[in-house]
Amino acid sequence: MKNTNGKKILYILVEKKVKPARFIEIYRKNYGDINKTLDYFYKYKSLKLEYGTDGEDHIDFNHSNNCYQKVVDFILKNAVGLLDIGENSYPDILRQIYLPPPLLFFRGNKIKKAQFSIAIVGSRKCTAYGREVAGYISRNLSRIGITVVSGLAVGIDSYAHKAALEEKGGSIGVLGCGIDIIYPPENKYLYEEILSNGSIITEFLPKTPPLKNNFPVRNRIISGLCRGVVVIEAGEKSGAIITCEMALQQNREVFAVPGNVFNSMSRGCHRLIKSGAKLVESIDDILEEFSQYSEGILKLCGNSSYNNNRQANDKQSAKLDNNELKVYEFIGYNPKSVEEIVKYSKIEVKEVLRILTSLEIKQLIKEDSFNKYSRLF
Amino acid sequence: MLFKLDSFTLIGIDAIKVSVEVHISRGLPEFIIVGLPGKAVNESRQRVRSAIINSGFDFPVKKIIVNLSPADIKKDGSYYDLPIALSILAASDQIRCGMFNESCFIGELSLDGSINPVKGLISMAEKARGMGRKFFFVPYEIANQASFISGVSIVACKSLVETVKVLTGGEKIEKFICKDKDKNISNRNNHYNFDLKDVKGQLKAKRALEIAVSGRHNIMLIGPPGSGKTMLAQRAVSIMPDLNLEECIEVTKIYSLYEKYVNHLIQERPFRNPHHTISRVGLIGGGINPRPGEISLAHRGLLFLDEFSQFPKNFIEDLRQPLENKTVIITRNNLSYSFPCNFMLIVATNPCYCGYFGDESRKCICSLREVRKFWKKISGPIIDRIDMRVTVARLKESSFIKTECGESSNQIKNRIKKCINMQNERFKGKNVSYNSEIGINIINEWLKNNKNIRDLIYTISRKYNLTARGMVSILKVSRTIADLEESENIKDCHIIEAVHYRVGSNNLDNSICI
Numbered sequence: 001m002k003n004t005n006g007k008k009i010l011y012i013l014v015e016k017k018v019k020p021a022r023f024i025e026i027y028r029k030n031y032g033d034i035n036k037t038l039d040y041f042y043k044y045k046s047l048k049l050e051y052g053t054d055g056e057d058h059i060d061f062n063h064s065n066n067c068y069q070k071v072v073d074f075i076l077k078n079a080v081g082l083l084d085i086g087e088n089s090y091p092d093i094l095r096q097i098y099l100p101p102p103l104l105f106f107r108g109n110k111i112k113k114a115q116f117s118i119a120i121v122g123s124r125k126c127t128a129y130g131r132e133v134a135g136y137i138s139r140n141l142s143r144i145g146i147t148v149v150s151g152l153a154v155g156i157d158s159y160a161h162k163a164a165l166e167e168k169g170g171s172i173g174v175l176g177c178g179i180d181i182i183y184p185p186e187n188k189y190l191y192e193e194i195l196s197n198g199s200i201i202t203e204f205l206p207k208t209p210p211l212k213n214n215f216p217v218r219n220r221i222i223s224g225l226c227r228g229v230v231v232i233e234a235g236e237k238s239g240a241i242i243t244c245e246m247a248l249q250q251n252r253e254v255f256a257v258p259g260n261v262f263n264s265m266s267r268g269c270h271r272l273i274k275s276g277a278k279l280v281e282s283i284d285d286i287l288e289e290f291s292q293y294s295e296g297i298l299k300l301c302g303n304s305s306y307n308n309n310r311q312a313n314d315k316q317s318a319k320l321d322n323n324e325l326k327v328y329e330f331i332g333y334n335p336k337s338v339e340e341i342v343k344y345s346k347i348e349v350k351e352v353l354r355i356l357t358s359l360e361i362k363q364l365i366k367e368d369s370f371n372k373y374s375r376l377f
Numbered sequence: 378m379l380f381k382l383d384s385f386t387l388i389g390i391d392a393i394k395v396s397v398e399v400h401i402s403r404g405l406p407e408f409i410i411v412g413l414p415g416k417a418v419n420e421s422r423q424r425v426r427s428a429i430i431n432s433g434f435d436f437p438v439k440k441i442i443v444n445l446s447p448a449d450i451k452k453d454g455s456y457y458d459l460p461i462a463l464s465i466l467a468a469s470d471q472i473r474c475g476m477f478n479e480s481c482f483i484g485e486l487s488l489d490g491s492i493n494p495v496k497g498l499i500s501m502a503e504k505a506r507g508m509g510r511k512f513f514f515v516p517y518e519i520a521n522q523a524s525f526i527s528g529v530s531i532v533a534c535k536s537l538v539e540t541v542k543v544l545t546g547g548e549k550i551e552k553f554i555c556k557d558k559d560k561n562i563s564n565r566n567n568h569y570n571f572d573l574k575d576v577k578g579q580l581k582a583k584r585a586l587e588i589a590v591s592g593r594h595n596i597m598l599i600g601p602p603g604s605g606k607t608m609l610a611q612r613a614v615s616i617m618p619d620l621n622l623e624e625c626i627e628v629t630k631i632y633s634l635y636e637k638y639v640n641h642l643i644q645e646r647p648f649r650n651p652h653h654t655i656s657r658v659g660l661i662g663g664g665i666n667p668r669p670g671e672i673s674l675a676h677r678g679l680l681f682l683d684e685f686s687q688f689p690k691n692f693i694e695d696l697r698q699p700l701e702n703k704t705v706i707i708t709r710n711n712l713s714y715s716f717p718c719n720f721m722l723i724v725a726t727n728p729c730y731c732g733y734f735g736d737e738s739r740k741c742i743c744s745l746r747e748v749r750k751f752w753k754k755i756s757g758p759i760i761d762r763i764d765m766r767v768t769v770a771r772l773k774e775s776s777f778i779k780t781e782c783g784e785s786s787n788q789i790k791n792r793i794k795k796c797i798n799m800q801n802e803r804f805k806g807k808n809v810s811y812n813s814e815i816g817i818n819i820i821n822e823w824l825k826n827n828k829n830i831r832d833l834i835y836t837i838s839r840k841y842n843l844t845a846r847g848m849v850s851i852l853k854v855s856r857t858i859a860d861l862e863e864s865e866n867i868k869d870c871h872i873i874e875a876v877h878y879r880v881g882s883n884n885l886d887n888s889i890c891i
Contacts, residue, residue, distance in 0.1 A: 125744040128734075154746060186749060189842055335737065337770065339578045349580040350858070354874040361840055361873070369737040370600060370728075370770035371581055 005034055006082030007072065009103045012041050014205065015068045023102045027085060032095075034086025074206045080179055081106045083201070091115065097224040097250045101203035104221075105179045108199035109170070111225075117147040117172065118286060119222045119247075121240040122156025122232035123265050130233035130265065133257050134159035137230060140283040142169030149174060149225050151218065151239075152191070152200070154184050156232045161190055165197050166363075172225065175202035176218035177210035219243040220250070227290060228253035230280060234268030241268050244277070253289050255280045320359075323347055327355045328375075331365055335372035378402075380468035383481045383510070384460040385501040386445075386452050389667060389707075389714035390630045392497065392504035394481075396446045397457055399464035404440035410461075412445030415453030424455075424486045425462045432490035432537045437469040451710065453666060456495050459484035459514070462537055463544075474544040479511040480532075482540075490537040494519040494637045499629050502526040512550070514540060519640045522633060524555040525622060531555040569615040569645065573789060574782040576608055578772045585767040585878050586613050587789050591796040592812035592857030595700070595722040595762060596878075597685070600769030601736040606725035609769065610681045613723060614648040615786040617678070618794045624677045627717060631669050631676055647678030649720075653687040661695050667707045667714040672699050675720035685724035686754050693759050696722070700762050724763065726755070736771060764813060764850040765878040796860045812857045820852050823867065833869055837876055851875045 012018045018041065030036040075082065083090055083104040091111060094100050120138050122130060138148045138160040148164035150157040152173035164171035173194050177183050179202050182191050194200055203221065204214060219242050223229050229247040231254070234240035244254050254277040259266030273279050280286060320328060323345070330336065330344050342352050356373055359365045368374045380399050385392040408422050429436045443461055445452050460482040466472045483501055485493040494516045502523035505513040512530050515523060520533030532553045534540040542548040573583060582598065582605070589596040590613060598606040620628065629643045651660060651671045662670035672680060682688060699705045703719040728734035729748040734741040743751070797811075804810055824831050834848055843851070852867070855875035859867045 125746070127742065127744075128740040155744065186746075337578075338581045342580055349584045350874055353581060353584065353877045354870050357873045357877045361837065361876075370604075370735040370768040372737055372770065 003082045003084065003087070005038065005086050006084040006103060008038050009084050010071060010082065011068055012038075013102065014071060016041075020102050020203075021099055024085075024099055027102070032086075034084070037086070071205055074180070075105065078180065078206075079107070080206070081110065083111065091225060093227070094221070094224045097220065099220070100224065101221060104201050104203055105206065106199050106201040107179060108195040109197075111172065111199055111201070115147050116145070116290075117149045117226045119149040119226040119229040119243065120156065120160035120232060121150060121219075121222065121229060121234075121243045122160075123234050123238060123240065123268075124153050124155035124157075125235075125265065126155040126159075126233050127259075127263060127265055129259065130156055131159050134232050135163040137232070137257070137280070137283055137286075138171075139163040139167055141286070142167035142171070144283075145169050147172055147198070149222055151176070151215075151222055152183075152187055152194075153239075154186060156240075158187060158190055160232075161194060161198075165193055170198040172198055173200045174218055174222045174225070175200060175204070175210075176214040178202065178204050178206040178208040180206050181208070181210065183210040215239055216242050216246075220246045223247035223252055224250055226252060228255055228286060230255040230257065230286065231269050231272060231277070232257045233259060233265040234272075235265060236267045236271070238268055241272070244272060253278065253286075255286055255289075257281075320362075323351065324355050324359060327352065328359055328364060331359075331373050331375055333375055335368035335374040338371045338373075341373075378468045378470070380464045382460055382464055382467075382477050383508075384457055384483055385481065385504055386450065386454075386456065387497045387500060387634070388450070388712060389716055390497070390500055390634060390669065392501040393447075393450075394504065394508060395450075395452065395457075396444075397460040397464050398444040398446060399461070399468045400442045400444075401437055401465070401468045402440050402442075406438045406440065408441045408443075410443045410445065412443075412448040413451045414445065415451060417455050418445070418452050418457060421455060421458045421461060421486075424458050424488060425465065427488040428458070428486040428490040428537055429462055429465065431488060432541075434466055434471050434541075435469070437465065439469075441465060450712075454495065455485035455493070456483050458486035459492060459537070459540065462486060463540065466541065472541055472545050474546070476512065476544055480514060480544075481505045481508070481510050481512075482514045484514070484516045484534075486537060492516045492534060492536060492540070494640075496637050497630070497634050498639075499523045499526065499626060499633050499642075502529060502531060503626070503630075505529045514543075515555075519633075519638060520555040521641045522629060522639050525626065525642045569612075569786070571608075571612045571615055572786045573609075573612045573616060574785045576605060576612060577782065579605055579609065579769060580783070581877075582609050582767050582769050583783060583789075585765055587616065587793065588854060588857050588861065588878070589613075589723075589765055590616055590721070591793045591861055592764075592800070592854065593721050593810075594764040594813045594854060594857065595724075596765040596767060597760075597763045598723065598725040598767055598769050599728050600725075601727060601734075601739070601771055602732045604769040604771045606769050607681075607683055610679070610683070610723045610725060611648065611650075612786065613681075613721075614646045614679045616789045616793055617646045617721075618790060618797060620644060620646060620677060628677050631673050631716070634669060635674070647675050648681065649675040649679065650681045650683060653682070653684050655688075655692075657692055657695065660692055661699070661707075662705055662714075662716050663707050663709070665709065667709050667716075669716040669718075670705075672696065672705060672718040672720060673716040676717050677719060678721070680720045680722050682722070682724045685726040686751060690754065693755070697758055697762070722763070728768075735768065738771075738773070761846045764854055767878055792861060795863070796857065799860045799863065800857075812853050812860065815853055815856070817849065820849055823852065827867070829869060830867060830872065833872055837872070841876070841879075843879070847879055851879050854878055 026040050027037045083106055085102045118141055134156045141148055142164040146169045148160055149172045150160045161171045171194055182188050223243050223246045229243055231240045247254050256269040256272040256277040257280050259269055326345050327341055342349055365373045365375055378401050381396055384395050384397050386395045410419055426436050483495055485495055487493055498515055498519055499522050502513055503526055506526055506529040510529055512532050514532045517533040517535045520531050523531050533555045543550050543553055600606050625642050625644050632643055633639045649671050658664055660670050662673055699718045704715050704717050706713055706715045729741055729743040729751050731742050733739045734748055800811055838848055855867050855871040858871040858874055
C-alpha cells in the first residue's frame with residue numbers, strides 16, 4: 001500500500017483515538033498542509049515516530065492493540081483503497097465542507113479531483129413514478145458525463161445508481177457502514193455493478209454495522225461530494241431532507257422533483273420547493289444553475305451530436321443484420337409492444353423475440369413495461 | 378356347502394383379486410361377513426338378502442358365512458354385493474353353471490335386484506385380463522368405461538336376474554358383451570371448449586406455450602390482472618397431442634376412482650385448476666383411504682395453479698418430489714399407495730401485491746421491498762423447476778378490437794406433434810421422453826462439443842446474472858426450439874430466443890433472483 005499518509009491518519013484516528021473534528025481543526029490551522037498536520041500530532045501529541053517515512057518496514061506495531069493492524073490487514077487483503085484529505089485527488093468541494101472526513105475507504109475507481117457530481121436522493125419506499133423519475137434524471141445526467149452520487153439504499157437510490165451506470169458518467173455510492181458490509185443485502189448485484197463503473201466510498205471503518213446514527217453522517221458526504229442535490233421523493237421527515245439541510249449548510253444547490261399532491265411521498269419535495277428549492281422537470285433545470293461552473297459540462301450537454309454519434313457507433317459495432325436493423329429502427333423512444341413489432345415488420349413471432357433479446361444483449365433496447373420495448377438511449 | 382368366486386378390491390388405483398367364499402351350513406340362521414369388512418361391506422348383508430328375495434330366489438334360512446380373502450386387507454365399498462349374492466345362490470344350489478371359473482364379478486345391488494355402478498372399474502378389468510379371465514360381469518351403466526380393455530369380455534348386466542340368466546344359459550352371453558371396443562380410438566375428434574385462436578394478441582405468450590407444451594417444460598405466466606393468464610392456460614390443453622389408448626386408460630383409472638358414473642373412456646387431456654384454498658390432501662392425495670389428489674387427476678394433462686403466490690408455501694414444496702418422480706407414493710395403514718402424476722405445470726401469478734408492476738398504463742403502488750417480499754413467498758426450489766417464465770401484458774381496448782385472431786389450436790398441435798416425435802426418436806431407449814427431463818450429463822456434452830454455445834451462454838449469464846440452474850433451463854428450452862424447427866443442432870438463435878423466456882422481464886430481474 002502506497003498511501004503512507006493515509007495509514008498515518010488511520011493510525012492517529014484509530015489507535016490514538018483523535019477525533020476527526022480535532023484532526024480537521026489542526027489541518028485547517030496548518031492551512032491544509034497535511035505533512036505539518038501529521039507532524040503536529042506526532043510531536044505535540046507525543047506519538048512515537050514509529051512511521052518511517054519511506055516504507056512500512058520500520059513500523060513497529062508492538063505498541064498497538066491490533067485494531068489498527070486489523071484494518072490495515074483488511075484493506076490490503078480486499079483491495080480497498082485509502083483516500084486521505086491531503087491527497088491531490090481528494091475532491092476539493094468535499095474538503096471545503098465543515099467537517100470533511102479525514103480519511104475515506106473506497107473500492108472501484110478512484111474519485112477524480114474535478115469530477116462534477118450531482119446527488120440524487122429520495123425515499124426508500126418510492127412509488128413507480130419515483131422510480132421512473134430517478135432513472136430518467138440519473139441517466140440523462142450520466143450521459144453528459146456527470147457522476148451521480150447516492151446512498152446505495154433501496155428505492156430511489158438504487159434506481160439512480162442503476163441508471164447512471166448505464167451511461168458514461170458512472171456513479172458513486174456512499175455507505176453508512178463499513179466497506180465490507182452490503183446494506184441492504186438486496187443490493188448485492190448493484191454493489192458489484194458500481195465497482196465496474198464507479199466507486200463505493202465510506203468513512204467508516206471496515207466491519208462497522210449500518211447503525212441508525214451513521215446515516216446522517218453519511219449524508220453529509222453525499223451532499224459534500226456534489227454541486228447539487230436532487231430530491232426525487234421524500235416523506236416529511238426523511239433522510240433525504242437531512243441531506244438537503246446538509247447541502248444548504250455546505251452551500252450546495254437543492255433541487256426537488258414535484259409529485260402527486262395526494263401522495264405522502266411528495267410532501268418532503270413540495271415543502272422543499274415551497275421554501276425555495278428549485279423545481280426540476282428535466283436535467284436542463286439542473287444544468288442551468290451551474291452555467292458559471294464548468295463550461296466543459298455544458299459543452300457536452302448542449303452538444304446533441306454526441307448522442308447521435310454514439311448511436312451510430314453502437315449500431316455499427318454491434319453489426320445488426322437486416323431484420324435486427326428493421327426492428328431496431330421501428331422501436332423508437334416510445335415503447336412498442338411485441339404485437340406491434342410483429343405487425344409492422346411482418347417477421348415471425350419467434351424471430352422477433354429472438355431479435356429483441358439479441359438487441360437487449362447488445363444494450364440497444366430495454367423492456368419498458370411487460371412486453372414493451374424502447375431504445376435505451 | 379361351499380362356493381367361491383372372484384372379485385376385486387382397490388389399493389390406490391391398482392386392483393387386487395379378492396375371493397368371495399361362501400359356506401352355508403346348518404345351525405341358527407345367521408349371515409356373517411368376515412375378512413376385515415368395512416361398514417359398507419357389512420351393510421351389504423341387508424342389500425343382498427333383499428335383492429335375492431326380490432329377484433324371486435330363496436334366501437337360505439341357514440347359517441351363512443362369507444369370507445373375503447385375502448382376509449388381512451381392509452375392504453370397503455359396495456363392490457361385493459353381486460359376488461356375494463351369486464355365491465349364495467350357487468352355494469344353495471339355486472343356480473348351476475360352469476362359467477364361474479372363467480369369470481369375475483363386481484357390482485352393488487339395489488334392494489330390487491338391479492346392479493348399481495361402482496368405482497374403479499377399469500383397473501379391475503385390467504386385473505381380470507391379467508388373471509386370464511374370459512368374462513368380467515360389470516354394472517351396465519358404466520360398462521363402456523372398461524370396454525377398451527382388450528382380452529377380457531365385459532359383460533354388462535342390469536340386474537341380478539339378468540346375470541343369473543346369462544350364467545345359466547337362459548340368455549346368450551354375446552348379447553350382453555359390451556362392444557364399444559370396436560370403435561377406433563385414433564379416429565375420434567377431441568373437442569375442447571377452448572381454442573387458442575380466441576386469445577387476441579399475446580403472441581409471445583402463445584409462442585411460449587407452444588414451446589412449453591412441445592418440450593413439456595413447466596411454465597410460469599406473470600402478468601397484471603386481466604391480462605389473459607387464465608385464458609391462455611385453459612387453452613394450453615387444446616394444443617397438447619391426443620392421448621393414446623394406454624394413456625387414456627391411465628387417466629380413466631384415476632377418474633373412475635373419483636366418480637362412480639364414468640361410463641366412457643376419458644380421451645381428453647385433463648385440465649385441473651384447483652383453487653388456492655385447497656387442502657394438502659386435496660392437492661397431493663391421501664386421506665384415510667388414500668385417494669388421488671389434484672396432481673394425479675392432472676396426470677397426462679395440465680395442472681394449472683392460478684394465483685400461485687396465494688398457495689401455502691408448504692403445499693408448493695410438496696410438489697417437488699412428484700414433479701421429479703412423476704408418481705406420488707402415499708403410505709397409510711401399513712400400505713403404500715402409488716398414484717401416477719405425470720403432469721405439466723402451468724402457474725400464473727401477478728407480479729406484485731397490487732398486481733400492476735410492469736404494467737404500462739396503470740401504475741404499481743407497491744414499493745420495491747414489497748415486490749421482493751411478494752416474490753420471496755414463492756419457493757425457490759419450485760421456481761427452479763419452472764423452465765420458462767413469461768410476462769403477459771394487458772391488451773389495450775383499441776388493439777383488442779383491431780387485432781385479428783391467430784392460429785387455431787389444431788395448427789399448433791400439428792407442429793407440436795412433430796416436435797414430440799423428434800424427441801421420442803432422440804431419446805429412444807433412454808429414461809427420458811421430453812427435453813425438460815434431460816439430465817445434466819447430456820447438457821454438459823453439448824457444452825463440451827460446441828464452443829459457440831459455450832461463449833454465448835457465458836455472455837448471457839454475465840449480462841443477466843444467471844445461475845447454473847438458469848443456464849441449464851435455457852439450454853433445455855433452446856433444444857425444444859431447435860426441435861420445433863427440426864434442426865439437428867442447437868444454434869445461437871435458438872438460445873437467444875430461449876433467454877427471452879427465462880429472463881422474462883428486465884423489470885423483474887431485481888426481484889426474482891434467477
